[in-house]
Amino acid sequence: MSSNFISFSPPMICFVYAVVIRVLQRTVSPGCLDPADALYYDGSCYFKVFRQVPGKPILSAGEAEEMCNEKNGHLAIIKNEVENTIVSEAAGVKQAWIGAIRNPNNTDEFIWQDGSALTFYCWRQREPNNLLGNENCVKTNYVRLGFWNDTPCKDDKTVHYGVCEKPAQSGGG
Numbered sequence: 744m745s746s747n748f749i750s751f752s753p754p755m756i757c758f759v760y761a762v763v764i765r766v767l768q769r770t771v772s773p774g775c776l777d778p779a780d781a782l783y784y785d786g787s788c789y790f791k792v793f794r795q796v797p798g799k800p801i802l803s804a805g806e807a808e809e810m811c812n813e814k815n816g817h818l819a820i821i822k823n824e825v826e827n828t829i830v831s832e833a834a835g836v837k838q839a840w841i842g843a844i845r846n847p848n849n850t851d852e853f854i855w856q857d858g859s860a861l862t863f864y865c866w867r868q869r870e871p872n873n874l875l876g877n878e879n880c881v882k883t884n885y886v887r888l889g890f891w892n893d894t895p896c897k898d899d900k901t902v903h904y905g906v907c908e909k910p911a912q913s914g915g916g
């Protein structure tokens with residue numbers, strides 16, 4: 744029982760605050776004007792990345808992270824239910840990479856790409872299951888909005904998006 748996704752007690756429940764978030768977007772909009780569909784929450788902007796070509800081709804987690812980096816961000820780090828819902832919305836409710844990875848030093852657990860621990864999670868039932876033995880990355884909006892699945896970092900044909908996070912700019916940049 745050493746892994747961080749089965750040792751939490753009691754199990755966390757994922758809530759989706761879509762209505763709250765839509766209100767927040769309309770009433771609080773500092774520093775998230777680029778890209779235009781970025782959503783603000785608690786000092787960060789959340790936005791999706793994808794290939795700008797027809798057909799919605801597959802996006803690997805690494806490619807998504809690079810796209811985030813080009814926009815001065817990184818794949819989203821999710822600390823609570825509200826952020827989880829913001830990320831789900833920012834993905835356009837499509838399956839999308841988030842910034843969680845299997846810990847290379849303890850493959851029974853997941854961490855954020857910055858090395859910090861998962862203090863919140865929203866795994867879909869029976870996930871993470873490492874089904875293919877190489878499910879080292881994490882996508883959201885799996886089966887249900889805001890629910891996560893561990894999946895191979897490349898070649899998951901269902902993932903066409905990533906959700907990035909970057910600091911909001913003061914003064915409305």
Ligand SMILES: [Ca+2]
Nearest residue numbers: 872873892893
């Ligand atoms: Ca899985």
